Amino acid sequence: MAIQQKLSLMIPGPTPVPEKVLQALSKHPIGHRSKEFQDLVQSTTKNLQWLHQTQNDVLTITGSGTAAMEAGIINTLSRGDKVICGENGKFGERWVKVAKEFGLEVIKIDSEWGIPLDPEEFRKVLEEDKHKEIKAVILTHSETSTGVINDLETISSYIRKHNTALSIVDCVTSLGACNVPVDEWKLDIVASGSQKGYMIPPGLSFISMSQKAWEAAEKSNLPKFYLNLKSYKKSLQSNSNPYTPAVNLVFALDEALKMMREEGLDNIFRRHNKHKLAMSNAVKALNLKLFADEKYLSPSITAIKTEGMDAEEFRKTIKNNFDILLAGGQDHLKGKIFRVGHLGYVNDRDIITVVSAIGNTLLKMRKISAQQVGEALVVVSKYLEEK
Amino acid sequence: MAIQQKLSLMIPGPTPVPEKVLQALSKHPIGHRSKEFQDLVQSTTKNLQWLHQTQNDVLTITGSGTAAMEAGIINTLSRGDKVICGENGKFGERWVKVAKEFGLEVIKIDSEWGIPLDPEEFRKVLEEDKHKEIKAVILTHSETSTGVINDLETISSYIRKHNTALSIVDCVTSLGACNVPVDEWKLDIVASGSQKGYMIPPGLSFISMSQKAWEAAEKSNLPKFYLNLKSYKKSLQSNSNPYTPAVNLVFALDEALKMMREEGLDNIFRRHNKHKLAMSNAVKALNLKLFADEKYLSPSITAIKTEGMDAEEFRKTIKNNFDILLAGGQDHLKGKIFRVGHLGYVNDRDIITVVSAIGNTLLKMRKISAQQVGEALVVVSKYLEEK
Structure with a gap:
C-alpha cells in the first residue's frame, strides 16, 4: 500500500532534499537588494567555487540547467562559429539543437546511446584543425539519459592542446557526485542545476566561467538579455543579481552547500x-x-x-x-x-x-x-x- | 530594537508570503514527469487563466519577470521589426534595451519618470502607420520604479484599432492587484512574476499568449531555445514542461492561486x-x-x-x-x-x-x-x- x-x-x-534544506525553503523571503541577501550571495558564491574546485566566477541563474547551458553557448560564441558537439544521449542531442538554433556550424562526434564518446575522435578532429577554426567543444559529462559518464578528463586534455577552443560542459549530473576539478582540467564553461547533486529543488542553475570564456564573451555577437552573463558578473561584484533571483531557493542553496562542505x-x-x-x-x-x-x-x-x-x-x-x-x-x-x-x-x-x-x-x-x-x-x- | x-x-x-504558501514550499519535491505533477500543472494553469481573465494560453517559466518579457518579445518578432516602446521608468527602459538587443527598430514614446504615458501619442503614431509597419507596442502597465499606472485600457484600444500590431505588456505589478481583463482588452502578450500579486517567492514568471501572438510566433526569426514558447505550449498540452520546472514554487503557486480564488x-x-x-x-x-x-x-x-x-x-x-x-x-x-x-x-x-x-x-x-x-x-x- x-x-x-x-x-x-x-x-x-x-533528488531528495534534506529536512534542513526544506526548512530553509519555507523561510519568509527577504529583499533581494538587502545587505542580508548580499551576505548570502557572497557565502553561496564562495561555496560554489569550492564545489567547482575553481577560482573562476561561478554565477547563479534562476532557470533550469538548460538555461545555464544555453547561456554558456550564446555568451561565448558567434553566428557561424564552428563547434564540436559530443552526442551520445538526450542531453548531447539537446546541445546540438541549441547550437544549431543559434546558427553555429556543428561537427558532431557521436556514439550510440549507452556507449561513451571516444576521446580519440575529439583528438583527431582537434589536431586536424590547423587553422583553429573550431571555437568550442560542447559535451555532456554524465549523460543523464543513459547513465554513461564520458571521459571528460581525457577529452579536456585534447581541448587544452588545441589551445583556442573553449570547453563548454554539461556537468548537471556529475558536479557534486564525482570529481570535476574545473581549474585542474581547465574547463572553461561548466553548467549544472540545483535539483541534482546540490540536494535542493529545481529552479536554480549554475555556470562557471574561466578567464578565457570571459575573453570570448567580449567577441560574442549572439543576441541575449536575460541570459547575458556579463550582467550577472557585474552584479556579482556587489554580491547581487541583475534580476530578481529565486530568493528562497538561495536560502536552500546556502544550507545545502554548508552540508556539502561538512561532508567534504x-x-x-x-x-x-x-x-x-x-x-x-x-x-x-x-x-x-x-x-x-x-x-x-x-x-x-x-x-x-x-x-x-x-x-x-x-x-x-x-x-x-x-x-x-x-x-x-x-x-x-x-x-x-x-x-x-x-x-x-x-x-x-x-x-x-x-x-x-x-x-x-x-x-x-x-x-x-x-x-x-x-x-x-x-x-x-x-x-x-x-x- | x-x-x-x-x-x-x-x-x-x-512581497509577503502567506504561511500556507510557505508550508507548501517546504514539501518534498515530486517528479516533474509524474501524474501528480501533471495534475498540479493542470490546476495552476486553469487558475492562471482565471486570474488573467482569459481563454488564452498562460505559460509558466522558471525565471524572473524579465525572462517572461524577453520571451514575449523574441517569440513574436523578427530582426528589424518596427515596434513602439513606452518608457516612463526603469522597466520601460529595460524593454527598450531588450528590443534593441534583438535588433528591433524602436519608436520610443516616453514621459518623465512619475508621469504616465500619454495614450494620445500612441494613437497618433499608430494612426500614422498606414503601411502597418509597426509590429508591436511594448509597454509597462504599472511602473514599479515610480508607482505610476499607465492607461493600458485606452492604449490597448488604439492598438486594437491598428489591428496588426501586437500588444506586449509588462503587468508584473498590476496583475493580481487591479483589473487586467486580458480577453476584454484583447491583450496579446502579458508578462508577470511570482513574487508580486501572486504572493509567492521569486522564481516563476508567467506569460499569456493570444491566438494572434501564436500566429506571429510562426513568423518570428529571432533565435531562442530555453525561452522558446512553442516548446512550453507543446508541453502544456500534456500538462508538462519542456525543462525541469521549479517544482516547489509550483506547489506554492497552486496554494496561492487557490487563496486568490477564495478571496475573489x-x-x-x-x-x-x-x-x-x-x-x-x-x-x-x-x-x-x-x-x-x-x-x-x-x-x-x-x-x-x-x-x-x-x-x-x-x-x-x-x-x-x-x-x-x-x-x-x-x-x-x-x-x-x-x-x-x-x-x-x-x-x-x-x-x-x-x-x-x-x-x-x-x-x-x-x-x-x-x-x-x-x-x-x-x-x-x-x-x-x-x-
Whole structure:
C-alpha cells in the first residue's frame, strides 16, 4: 500500500532534499537588494567555487540547467562559429539543437546511446584543425539519459592542446557526485542545476566561467538579455543579481552547500562511487542487464535494461508497492529501460531499499528466485561496507 | 530594537508570503514527469487563466519577470521589426534595451519618470502607420520604479484599432492587484512574476499568449531555445514542461492561486485600491509628497519624495526601528524617493503599521507634529473602512 507523501525519489532529479534544506525553503523571503541577501550571495558564491574546485566566477541563474547551458553557448560564441558537439544521449542531442538554433556550424562526434564518446575522435578532429577554426567543444559529462559518464578528463586534455577552443560542459549530473576539478582540467564553461547533486529543488542553475570564456564573451555577437552573463558578473561584484533571483531557493542553496562542505568533497565522491558500484553489481546479481558500458557508469544514474518486460509497468509497480519513484527511458528507450537515480542526498539505506524493492518485484513476477534476491543484497552490503 | 526574522516586506517584491504558501514550499519535491505533477500543472494553469481573465494560453517559466518579457518579445518578432516602446521608468527602459538587443527598430514614446504615458501619442503614431509597419507596442502597465499606472485600457484600444500590431505588456505589478481583463482588452502578450500579486517567492514568471501572438510566433526569426514558447505550449498540452520546472514554487503557486480564488478578483482589486488610497492620502497628511501623478497611482506601490531628507537613511531608520523593509529609489531617484509596496498578501494592519512607523519617524526628526501623525492615522482609517 502506497503512502504518496512518503515518496522516495530515486530519479536523476529532482533528488531528495534534506529536512534542513526544506526548512530553509519555507523561510519568509527577504529583499533581494538587502545587505542580508548580499551576505548570502557572497557565502553561496564562495561555496560554489569550492564545489567547482575553481577560482573562476561561478554565477547563479534562476532557470533550469538548460538555461545555464544555453547561456554558456550564446555568451561565448558567434553566428557561424564552428563547434564540436559530443552526442551520445538526450542531453548531447539537446546541445546540438541549441547550437544549431543559434546558427553555429556543428561537427558532431557521436556514439550510440549507452556507449561513451571516444576521446580519440575529439583528438583527431582537434589536431586536424590547423587553422583553429573550431571555437568550442560542447559535451555532456554524465549523460543523464543513459547513465554513461564520458571521459571528460581525457577529452579536456585534447581541448587544452588545441589551445583556442573553449570547453563548454554539461556537468548537471556529475558536479557534486564525482570529481570535476574545473581549474585542474581547465574547463572553461561548466553548467549544472540545483535539483541534482546540490540536494535542493529545481529552479536554480549554475555556470562557471574561466578567464578565457570571459575573453570570448567580449567577441560574442549572439543576441541575449536575460541570459547575458556579463550582467550577472557585474552584479556579482556587489554580491547581487541583475534580476530578481529565486530568493528562497538561495536560502536552500546556502544550507545545502554548508552540508556539502561538512561532508567534504572526497566523502561525497566516495559515497556516490560506492552507491554506483553497489547498484550496478546488484543489478547483475538480479539477472538484469546494465544499459551503459560498465567501464563508464555514471556516478549518479544506473540505467537498467528490461528485456521482455515493459519498463514503464515495472516502474509503476515499484511506485505503487514501495513509494519509490524510478525514472523511465527517454525517447526511443521508453519502455525498454528504467533508471535508478543515486544522486545527492542518498544514503546506504536508500540503495539497500531500492535493490530490495526491485528484487522482490522480480521475485513476484517469477523472474528470479528468492536466493537471487538474497545474493543481490549480499552484493550490495559488500560494496556499501567499503570505506 | 529590530528582530530581523520578523521583517515585514513592504517592497514591490518579493512581497509577503502567506504561511500556507510557505508550508507548501517546504514539501518534498515530486517528479516533474509524474501524474501528480501533471495534475498540479493542470490546476495552476486553469487558475492562471482565471486570474488573467482569459481563454488564452498562460505559460509558466522558471525565471524572473524579465525572462517572461524577453520571451514575449523574441517569440513574436523578427530582426528589424518596427515596434513602439513606452518608457516612463526603469522597466520601460529595460524593454527598450531588450528590443534593441534583438535588433528591433524602436519608436520610443516616453514621459518623465512619475508621469504616465500619454495614450494620445500612441494613437497618433499608430494612426500614422498606414503601411502597418509597426509590429508591436511594448509597454509597462504599472511602473514599479515610480508607482505610476499607465492607461493600458485606452492604449490597448488604439492598438486594437491598428489591428496588426501586437500588444506586449509588462503587468508584473498590476496583475493580481487591479483589473487586467486580458480577453476584454484583447491583450496579446502579458508578462508577470511570482513574487508580486501572486504572493509567492521569486522564481516563476508567467506569460499569456493570444491566438494572434501564436500566429506571429510562426513568423518570428529571432533565435531562442530555453525561452522558446512553442516548446512550453507543446508541453502544456500534456500538462508538462519542456525543462525541469521549479517544482516547489509550483506547489506554492497552486496554494496561492487557490487563496486568490477564495478571496475573489473583485475583493482583491478592492483591497489593493483601498490600500493605495489609504497610503497615498496618509502620505499627504504626513506632509510628504507623492512622486507619481496622483490620478495615475499604481495599485501596488506608492513612491514618496523625501525633499531635504536622504531617502536611504530614512529607509534604514524604518528598518532598524520597526523591521519594515521599504524600497529605495532606482537609478537617478536613489536617495530622493522611497517606495512602499502594498502588493499581494497585505492587510489593513500592514497599512496602518507602515503609516505609523513613517509618522513616528518623521515626528522624532521633528519634521511633523504629533497631531499630524494622529491625523494621518485618521485618514488611513477612513479609507480602510470603505468597503
